[in-house]
Ligand SMILES: Nc1ncnc2c1ncn2[C@@H]1O[C@H](COP(=O)(O)OP(=O)(O)O)[C@@H](O)[C@H]1O
C-alpha cells in the first residue's frame with residue numbers, strides 16, 4: 083500500500099521584503115511527510131524552519147509553490163475552510179507556548195473545541211482528560227503564569243491535541259526549556275505520536291530530538307540539505323555531535 | 329481486492345459561533361485584566377469627564393439665562409457673544425481631547441494583544457469572532473467609563489456653579505438639558521471606544537497568524 087502523504091510541498095519559496103531588499107528565506111522546498119510519521123526538521127537558527135512551518139500550517143502564504151495538506155491545496159481554501167483546517171487538522175505548538183494569558187489551563191485546552199462548535203460540557207470533559215494525559219490533572223484551574231515552562235508546554239500539547247488533529251506542528255517546543263524538561267516534552271510528543279497516530283513535525287536545533295524521529299530533514303539557508311531515515315541516523319549522530327563540538 | 333477510487337478528502341467550513349461565546353470571553357477578559365482594563369477605562373473617564381464638564385457648564389448658563397434673576401441675566405447677556413465663542417472653542421477642544429485620548433488608549437490595548445489574536449486564529453477563530461470580541465469588550469469599557477465620566481464631569485461643574493451662585497442653582501437647575509448632554513456623552517464615549525478598538529482589532533485579525541504572532545509591540 084502506498085503511504086499516504088499528509089503533507090506535501092512543491093517548490094515552496096518565501097521571500098520577505100526588508101524595505102526594498104528581498105530576502106529569500108525559502109528557496110524551493112519539496113517534501114512529503116506521511117501519515118503517522120515523526121519528523122524532525124533540523125537546521126541552524128535563521129535557516130528558515132519557522133518560515134517553513136508557517137507555510138505548512140497555513141499561518142502564512144508562500145511567495146511561490148504549493149502546500150497540500152491531506153492532498154488539498156491550501157491556497158484554494160476560503161477563510162472558513164482555512165479556519166476549519168487550523169482548528170481540526172493541525173495542532174500548533176510554539177517555542178514561546180503562546181497560551182492565552184487570561185485563561186486557565188482547562189479553558190486554554192477547551193478553546194479549540196469551542197471554536198470547533200463542541201458543546202461546553204463535552205469540551206470540558208475532553209479537556210480534563212487531555213490534561214490528565216499530559217500529567218496536569220491537578221493543575222486544571224491554574225493560569226499560565228502560575229505554571230512552569232514545562233507545564234505550560236504540556237498545556238500547549240493538550241491544546242494542540244484538542245480536536246484530534248492529523249498533524250502537530252511543533253516549532254522548537256523545547257527551545258525555552260531546560261534539558262530534563264525538554265526531554266520529557268519530547269517523550270510526551272513521541273507518546274502522543276504512537277498512541278494517537280498523529281503525525282508530528284518538529285523544528286529544532288536540539289539533537290535530543292533525533293532518536294525519536296522517523297526521519298530527519300536537514301535544512302540550511304532555505305534549502306533541504308539532506309533527508310535521513312532513522313536507520314542511517316544512528317551512525318550520524320556521533321558525527322554531528324563531533325561537528326558541533328569542533 | 330477492488331481498488332477504491334480514493335474519495336476526495338473534504339475540508340469543512342468553520343462554524344460561526346453564537347455571540348454569547350464572544351460575550352462571555354470579553355467579560356472574563358475585562359475582569360481578569362482588571363488592572364489594564366482600569367487604565368483603559370480611566371482614559372475614557374477622563375475624556376468624557378472633560379467633555380461633560382464643559383457641556384454641563386453650557387447647560388447651567390442656559391438655565392440661568394432662562395430662569396435666573398434679572399441682574400445676573402443682564403451681566404451674562406452683555407458678554408453673551410464672547411461666552412458663546414469661548415464655549416464653542418472649549419467644547420471643540422474637549423471633543424478632540426476626548427476622541428484622541430480614547431482612541432489612543434484603545435489602540436494600545438488592542439495592539440499589545442496581537443500575539444493573542446494570532447494564537448486564537450491558529451486555534452480556529454474566525455476574523456469576525458475576534459472583531460466581535462473586541463467590539464463587546466470596548467463597548468463595555470466605553471459604557472462604564474462614560475457613565476463615570478459623566479458623573480465626575482457634571483459634579484465638578486456643579487460645585488463651581490454652587491460656589492458662585494449658591495442656592496440659586498436649584499432654581500435654574502437645567503435637568504432636561506443635563507440629561508440630554510449626558511446621553512450624548514455616553515453615546516459618544518461608547519462609539520469612540522468601539523471605533524478605537526475595531527480598527528486595530530480588524531488590522532490584527534486580517535494579518536496572517538504568523539505575522540500577528542511575530543509582531544512584538
Ligand atoms: N516576517 C519576516 N520578515 C522579515 N524577515 C523574516 C520574517 N520572518 C523571518 N524572517 C527572516 O528569515 C530568516 C529565517 O527565519 P526563521 O524561519 O525564523 O528561521 P529559523 O526558525 O530556522 O530560526 C531569518 O533571517 C529571519 O530574520
Ligand SMILES: [Mg+2]
Nearest residue numbers: 131132253254
Ligand atoms: Mg524559528
